[in-house]
Amino acid sequence: MKIIFNPDTEFVAKMRESLKKTEGYCPxxxxxxxxxxxxxxxxxxxxxxxxxxxxxxxxLYYKEK
Numbered sequence: 001m002k003i004i005f006n007p008d009t010e011f012v013a014k015m016r017e018s019l020k021k022t023e024g025y026c027p028x029x030x031x032x033x034x035x036x037x038x039x040x041x042x043x044x045x046x047x048x049x050x051x052x053x054x055x056x057x058x059x060l061y062y063k064e065k
Contacts, residue, residue: 028058
């Protein structure tokens, strides 16, 4: 298993700037709750699934098998 950034470096730069503005909360989520701090709870659960391969909700990270 490997977690990597989206290969689109321009997108990653924009997302990282957005994360700074939202104090680490996923910019794709409306609620500023603990579950939405990047890496969000949804993606951490996907990481734990050995069969999951794909992007997180906001497409910043990618999990390879």
